[in-house]
Amino acid sequence: MAADLAGGAAVGAVFGELLGGVVAASKTVAIFRETWKELASILSSIKPVIEQIESFNKLFDKEQETKQLVEIIGKGQKLVGKCCKVRSWDLIRKIYYVQKLHGLSKSIERFCLIDMQTHQTRDMKMMLVEIGRLSSKEGSNNGNGVVVGSCKAPQPPEIVVGFDEPLNDLKLKLFKDGVSVIVVSGPGGSGKTILVKKLCQDEHVKEKFDCKIFYFNVSKTPNLEVILKRLLHVIDPAGVPEFQSEEDGLNQLKDKLEHLAMNCMLLVLDDVWSGCETLVDKLMFNLSNYKILVTSRSSFRRFDAYYLKPLNxxxxxxxxxxxxxxxxxxxxxxxxxxxxxxxxxxxxxxxxxxxxxxxxxxxxxxxxxxxxxxxxxxxxxxxxxxxxxxxxxxLDTLDSQSELKDCYLDLGSFPEDHRIPAAALIDMWVELYELDEDDAIINLNKLSDRNLINLVLVRKDDQSEVDDCYNDLFVMQHDLLRELAIYRSGLDPVEKRERLIVELSGNNLPNWWLEEKKQQLGARLLSVSTDETFSFNWGYIQAPEVEVLVLSFRTRNYMLPVFMEKMDKLKFLILMNDGIYPTEVTNFWLLYSLSNLKRIRLEKVSVPSLDMCSLHLKSLRKISLVMCNISQAFEKGTNKMSDVFPNLSEIEIDYCDDLVELGEGLCDLVQLVKLSITNCHKLRTLPEGIGKLVNLDVLRLTSCTELATLPETIGNLSRLTILDISDCLSITYMPSRIGELHNLKKLYMRGCSGCNLPPIITKLQHLEEVICDEETAYKWESFQSYLPNLRVTVPEENINLDWLQIFM
Structure with missing residues (x-):
């Protein structure tokens, strides 16, 4: 039966059959009634999400990913049939089959909470830059390193007041023949986006466009390449969206719309700024029932407009x-x-x-x-x-807390509509205001309490926060509140501003930048964002007081500005790529001239060998690499890495897809205290030399799903207090020297039920807590009598998978 199911049956259908069988059995076979109810509750809670995921898998030809679940369901159906034959007086068989039913429940839960989450993590490893807009199931990697995101319209807020009449008016205008483009205009904050989201969910609109409604948030700097790639991929999931130019991409899109009978379609372009009308022009095609709906603060006179009035x-x-x-x-x-x-x-x-x-x-x-x-x-x-x-x-309540107000104003230094990593803000505030990390995270929560920001936790894990791990915490801010921060930061003359935020479009440098007689800038924080048309004619500015530099860009190649060389007080550098592909950075050598640099954060950058320069970064304490190409970064070169970075104490590597193995060069950094390698799904081995890192206090290897073993030399890490191997699904055995980690206090093993524990684990006499799943917790029971101080914690799991909605 299981083989037949795996051969092609829809998982939603067989899932429903199992649920129906359990419900029917609960009414007729009293001997298992309580167990039936528990199993039925689990199946009912996850059934809607399973069906939704199945529809996405069909759309993107990933039905094989639920094959294992289909097999589990097939075995479950056989088990239900056997249970129905157990007599009420047969207590031995009852006990046996109750355990089997519990095992079935655990298998289903494990698939949903670990295997399925692993699929989600794989699909989302390039999504942090656009994490609010990309979908875990509708977004995928097409094989060329191009991440194609969701085109699905977001849901409107739960409370929507006063939009019934505008919705009806807009529908009449949209359904009118001869109208191809409609612009919903109004002042910022008037509810244009809410109205359009509500319209996209309207049943009449869905019927009119046969559910072919595609939604894009455009913002100030539209990226037509991203829009075309997403549309081409969604329209033809089997194809690889490649084109030589915008014109080529537009022609391909038009051809596919015509040939695939997709000419019935609504394209929504949300938040189009003044001066970006050409984007609408390029996406206009002479096709029947193909329409474009635009929201903008400006009125585009060439198109039909609907002005959104204030609420009564x-x-x-x-x-x-x-x-x-x-x-x-x-x-x-x-x-x-x-x-x-x-x-x-x-x-x-x-x-x-x-x-x-x-x-x-x-x-x-x-x-x-x-x-x-x-x-x-x-x-x-x-x-x-x-x-x-x-x-x-x-902000009035912040007046008495100048430090907190400064933290709020710093938020304007990140790009619009960008999910700001909490870890980046914490590093920034530690250096600017000499805070410790706890004070920085407290400030984040204070700003959230005042509704000045929204904190978005991608994956709930209270224990990680306790251990100062904030990789899954992000900050979102409404556009107007971001503009308020920029407005307040720009009240003083340029040369006297504490923070200087510059957004460059093309080569249009501000007048003060071009002045022949350069005035020294007094800014401690400098943020410069450039678009894909910038030609890197940086000119020269004098900014000797800058302590934090944020450079954001959207190009395949990027040249660091030479004026960085004179930033003698620079403590923290953020290089942030908002484009699709990892960026090749030139002038990388400039980093090695910054003698006071303490922290570096690189996002979606191709990182060269880090020991390429004979200059030493004696002050550098932390390197963060997110979604970077780093296969060459830690290779052993001509210079010893510990000489180049003599005081480096922390390395964070997250979502670096090309990392297959770490070079032995990293093991020269004997002064490392924290090493975090997370969501690197292709990482297979750690270097044997990792045992040289004798000062290591924290080692995180979360969600490195291909990592099969831990080196035996890990036993040399005598100062290690925290080890995290959560969701390292391929690890089946602990190294035999694991018992030599005499100072280990906390061990994370969520999703490691396949890992066997050796008897030597009883040597971990200082181990205080193991955080794991329920199946792994059973394995620890036999060791707890030998480890009197040990507490095994099983965090509550979210069976209904509500967390998936963050990415949909």
């Missing part, structure tokens, strides 16, 4: 009260004060939400202050003092 008073009050008052809030705020504050927002949804949240839980005096201070007004941030004042009022 009733709807505005409903939205405002939802934001300003908790469900059981019994405080008595005078009705006239509530009305005045609400009316001053002029029906602007964002202002209503931001102002409401800023007053939520505040005393009456704060409400009265708001009602008195701000006049009535309606506009976007930079053209209306009232909305600016309201947004700035959310």
């Amino acid at each position: 008073d009733d709807n505005a009050m409903t939205l405002f009260r939802h934001s300003a008052f908790l469900q059981n809030d019994r405080r008595c705020i005078p009705e006239d004060v509530v009305n005045k504050v609400m009316e001053s927002c002029k029906g602007l949804p964002l202002a209503l939400a931001v102002v409401g949240k800023s007053l939520c839980g505040q005393p009456v005096a704060m409400w009265r202050k708001q009602a008195k201070q701000h006049s009535k007004g309606l506009s976007i941030l930079h053209s209306n003092a009232d909305l600016l004042a309201y947004l700035e009022s959310s």
Whole structure:
């Protein structure tokens, strides 16, 4: 039966058959009733997600990935049939089959929580840069290193007020013949994106366009190449989206739309900025029932427009009260004060939400202050003092905490719509404000509590946070709040600003940059972002006070600016590639001239051999490499790596797909205290010389799914206190010298149920906690009597896989 199922049956169908069989058995076979109920509960909770994943697998020809689950279900169906034959008096067989049913439950849970998560991790290893927009199942690697993301329209917020009439009006305009492009315009924060998201979920719209609705967030710097690659891949999943030029890509898209009967289609371009009308022009095709819907703060006069009006008073009050008052809030705020504050927002949804949240839980005096201070007004941030004042009022509580306000203002140094890694912010604040890491993460939570940022945790793991691991924590910020940070940072003259944020489009350098008589800049934080049209004619600026430099770019090749060489106080450098492919960086040697550099973070960069220079970075403490090509980085070269980096104490390597084995050169860094290698799915071996890292305190190898063994020399790491091999699925045996890790206090083994524990494990007398899954916990039971201080922790698992929705 299992073989027949694996031969092609739909997993959703056989899953439903198993669930139906369990439910039926629970009504007729009383001897297993409680076990039936438990199993039925598990099957019911994951069935919708399994069916959704199956549909994605069919779309992208990945049905083989659920073959193992189909086999488990086939065995389960046989087991249910056998259980139904057990007599009520046969206690021995009852005990035997109860254990078998529990084993079935565990097998299904393990597949969903480990195997399926591994598939998700593989599909998402290039997604951190665009993590909010890419889909774990609709996004995939096409074999050329090109990540093709989701085109699925996001869901609107749970509470949407006052959009029924605009929705109907927009639908009538959209369904009208002869209209090919519609621009939904209005001020920032008026709800354009919410309206369009709601429209994309409307059943009449889905029926009209046969569910062929593709959504893109465009923002200030549109990338037509990414849009074309995603569309071509979604329309023809079997094909590899390659083209020589934009024109070639557009021609391919038009041909596929015509030949694959996809001319019935709605393309949504959200947040198109003024001056980007050409993007719409390029994507216009003369096809029947093919339409483009645009949202923009600007009115594009050449296209049909729908202007989004403010909310009326009733709807505005409903939205405002939802934001300003908790469900059981019994405080008595005078009705006239509530009305005045609400009316001053002029029906602007964002202002209503931001102002409401800023007053939520505040005393009456704060409400009265708001009602008195701000006049009535309606506009976007930079053209209306009232909305600016309201947004700035959310910073009032930061006035007495200058350090926290500085942390908020620093957020403007990252690109728009970018999920900011919490680890990057923590490193930044440690260097700028001499904070320790705990203070930095506290500041993040304070900003989140004030609704100035949103913290997004990709994978819930409270234990990792305890051990200062923040790889899965990201920061999101609304565009207007980011603009507020930039606005506040730019109030002083250029030469006196604490932080200088420069966004370069093409070669349009600001006037102060081009002045012949250069004034020294006093900025401690400098952020320079460039687009794909920048030609690296950097010129020269004098910025000797810069301590943190953020360089973001979107090109296949990038030249570091020569003026970096004079940044003698630079402590932290971030190179951040927002493009598709890893970037080749020239002038890399400049890094070795920065004598005070303590931290380097590289994202999606091809890293050359790190010991290529005879200069020494004596101050460097930490290197972070995310989604980089690093196969050559740690190869043993002419210079000893410990001479080049004599004080390097921490290395983080995350989602580096080309890492198959670590070079022995890394083992020269005997001063390392922390080594973290996570989500590197092709890593197969660690160097035997890893035992030289005698000062290592933390070793993380999370989700290195192909890593088969740990070297025996790991026994030399006498100072190791934390070892994490979670989701290293290929490790089946611990090294025989594992018992020599006498200072090991914490061991992470989630997803390591296939790993056998040797008897020598009893030598780990200082081991305090093992964090693992339930199956692995059973293996530790026999050792706990020998390890009296040991606590085995099984974190609660999310059986219904709600965490998947973050990536869909």
